[in-house]
Amino acid sequence: MPSEKEWLTFAKWGEKYGDIVSVSILGRRLVIINSIQVAISILDKKSSIYSDRPVVGMGGELVGWKNSIIFMPYGVRFRNGRRLAHQLFGKGVTMKQFLPMLELETRRSLKRIFIRPEGLSEHIRKTAGAIILQISYGYVIQEDNDPFVELAERTMNQFSLATASGGFFANLIPTYWFPGAGFKRTAREWASTLNDFVEKPHNYVKKEMAAGQARRSLASSQLEREMTAEEDLTVASIYAFFKAMLLYPDVQAKAQAEIDAAIGDDRLPRFDDRERLPYVNALALEVVRWHTVGPVGLPHCAIQDDVQFGYFIPKGSLVYANIWKMLHNPAVYDQPFEFKPERFIRTEGREPEFDPCKLAFGFGRRICPADASIFISCAMALSVFTISKYSENGVTFEPDTEHTAGTISHPTPFKCSIKARSEKASRLINEERFD
Structure with missing residues (x-):
């Protein structure tokens, strides 16, 4: 089992052995899926069999993420929690009440970036933390x-490391096989961080409720931990957007021309402009595809024996979807390593290529919609910023x-130049207040 970037190894195995690859590690069966067709057939159409999660030793049991919906065993409690999640974050009425807040925090992010562009990654994470909280x-x-922002960022980083399939052997093999293992000390520290992230904000809510000042939130549900994981997907995607704009200035210019024609330069884009900005919307989709933030996601677990495409999948098998490979398959996406938003726009004689959101945020009963923040961040940034390669002393830094x-x-970290497109854009950015 590769210790990091396992999606690259999985892709090589797929090229050699086929779309379904089976590996046994100390008696534990791993099934790796490398194609969209197979993944949809198994994880979507037969989600009642594959929506369970395995015991994840490091991230789930030792750190404590087992209590969140993303690791919860499939059953009544999971279904109830997931139903609530879709009510809140799907396309229903409830999600709309959060959109003004998302727009506000994105506008504030623009001002932070404008004031100190060298802190881009920090600003994106701060905005994500503000939205989570x-x-x-x-x-x-x-x-x-x-x-709380610092605590949220630390929790997100530790989640990614603790749940990586190849990062800790305890995520594949029961932890009691390794008495005294050194990673348990790390697990205790990360468990303390997660506990602080849950308990300290909860105590804040209790005080606000006692004072009659509490705002509507998810604090009474199981969803706050899931938000932590899903918001980190947004952080990675928005950071990838800025890198893509450095590498593809023609795409940036085309998106800005669409915004200027549809909206003008007197205001920032809003969520209700989305249908008027098909190229920007396609650009946001291409960000999701081009940089796969969850390359293999979290493992699914077969709750019973099954046969798929002639392969026997025994009960208890860990099933991994190599989402990175699926989103970079040249049989599905034309020039998959290039950034081409137009691939998602229908034209005469050409259908859009496969929607990456159907893969990037999960399968079947665990689909996690997370594109709202990505779209509004891309649209607002493009409307007011020129994003270009960073130069210093005549040397241009190539990302x-x-x-x-x-x-x-x-x-990976990169330097970039971020400047207001015009005086009017500068005024729009500076209109936002932090109080």
């Missing part, structure tokens, strides 16, 4: 040195297209 607990962050290891993969 408002939706989960009704907590509005302090602009400087907010303790790479590499990505980090972990359950959630981020683009």
